Amino acid sequence: MxxxxxxxAVAACPGHRVLDRLGDKWVSLILKELADGPRRSGExxxxxxxxxxxxxxxxxxxLERDGLVARATTGGAPSRVEYRLTPLGAGLADxxxxxxxxxxxxxxDIDEARASFDGxx
Amino acid sequence: MxxxxxxxAVAACPGHRVLDRLGDKWVSLILKELADGPRRSGExxxxxxxxxxxxxxxxxxxLERDGLVARATTGGAPSRVEYRLTPLGAGLADxxxxxxxxxxxxxxDIDEARASFDGxx
DNA sequence: CTGTATCCACATTGATACTG
DNA sequence: CAGTATCAATGTGGATACAG
Numbered sequence: 001m002x003x004x005x006x007x008x009a010v011a012a013c014p015g016h017r018v019l020d021r022l023g024d025k026w027v028s029l030i031l032k033e034l035a036d037g038p039r040r041s042g043e044x045x046x047x048x049x050x051x052x053x054x055x056x057x058x059x060x061x062x063l064e065r066d067g068l069v070a071r072a073t074t075g076g077a078p079s080r081v082e083y084r085l086t087p088l089g090a091g092l093a094d095x096x097x098x099x100x101x102x103x104x105x106x107x108x109d110i111d112e113a114r115a116s117f118d119g120x121x
Numbered sequence: 122m123x124x125x126x127x128x129x130a131v132a133a134c135p136g137h138r139v140l141d142r143l144g145d146k147w148v149s150l151i152l153k154e155l156a157d158g159p160r161r162s163g164e165x166x167x168x169x170x171x172x173x174x175x176x177x178x179x180x181x182x183x184l185e186r187d188g189l190v191a192r193a194t195t196g197g198a199p200s201r202v203e204y205r206l207t208p209l210g211a212g213l214a215d216x217x218x219x220x221x222x223x224x225x226x227x228x229x230d231i232d233e234a235r236a237s238f239d240g241x242x
Numbered sequence: 243c244t245g246t247a248t249c250c251a252c253a254t255t256g257a258t259a260c261t262g
Numbered sequence: 263c264a265g266t267a268t269c270a271a272t273g274t275g276g277a278t279a280c281a282g
Contacts, residue, residue, distance in 0.1 A: 006171040014228040015221035016149060022220070023144010025255090028137060041264060050127040052256050057265060067234025079262085079263045088230050095223035099143070100136035102216035107135040109209050113188025146275080162244060173276050178245060200243045200282085 021066070022096060026051050026059045031085070031093045034069060038084035068092060142187070143217060147172050147180045152206070152214045155190060159205035189213060 010016050021027050029048055033039060039047070045056055060083060063069040068089035074080040085093060131137050142148050150169055154160060160168070166177055181204060184190040189210035195201040206214060 002170050006169075010150065010171060014224040017228070017231075018220060018224035019143050019149050019217070022140050028140050029131065045264095048127075049123050050131060053265075054257090054267095055255065058255095065235055065238045066231045067238070068231075073264090077263095079265090081264060088227060088234070091223060091227065095220045096140070098219045099139060099216045102212060103135040103139035106209060106212065107138070110138075110187045110189075113209070114186055117186045117188070166244095174245075175247095175277090176275065179275090194244090198243095200245085202244060 018092070021062075022092075022099075024059060024062075026055055027063065028096060030056075030059060030063065030069075031089065031096060034083060034085045035090070035093045038072075038082050041081045041083065044083065063089065139213070142183075143213075143220075145180060145183075147176055148184065149217060151177075151180060151184065151190075152210065152217060155204060155206045156211070156214045159203050162202045162204065165204065184210065 026048065029051075030044065033044060033047060041056070044060075045051070045053060048056065051059075060069060060071070064071050067086055069083050070086050072082045072084070074082060147169065150172075151165070154165060154168060162177070165181075166172070166174060169177065172180075181190060181192070185192050188207055190204050191207050193203045193205070195203060
């Protein structure tokens, strides 16, 4: 009971919701890719070589739903779809950049700590 | 091959590594809890009512390994263990706070986008 | 009190094949 | 080209019981 309530509360917490999204395997990659400018679907698929079509679409849909990316179909016979960051999405990308900057500045410390934790004793 | 290589590269990327951690279900909660000061194990367990002992220990170990939290056993017969943020961990908590602040400022937008995405058409 | 090990259920994800 | 559906494998997380 208490547990249920707690989990519900956590799920509703803004910070946690956003952090959760950023943790999604492909979100940060897509955000980073789209930060450089609009990209077509196939283009994304080629550049994010590790993502299956399914995951790409699925992730993109989620981001679109949250108003973070916009989907534009330059529809002709050969379907053309383009994804771009919305202003909201750009804002999130900026916030994310802060964490990434921290990460790049401190990986060395983390790796050192890890080595010492694993190796010694 | 290409896929493997890509995934390996992603796994090695500092930004992604850290983002991944923050996305771990309990990391952000623990960081937030510990940011207020040191906490004993049982205390954490009580306050994070949704986490099982297993996940708590497991997550804490990971954070300790990365040098983000420090574990101090005020060992007597009745085991007493205290966790606290290291300076490194505090730094990460700060970076995280930026994202959380953004989140709190923009959940409304996200929810609105979501409602419009779900409801309309 | 704190931490570990085992077992199991569930969610996530990728391969594949197929539709506009 | 873009997106979807289905299925199977995998990993993650929780309950429980146990050890230091």
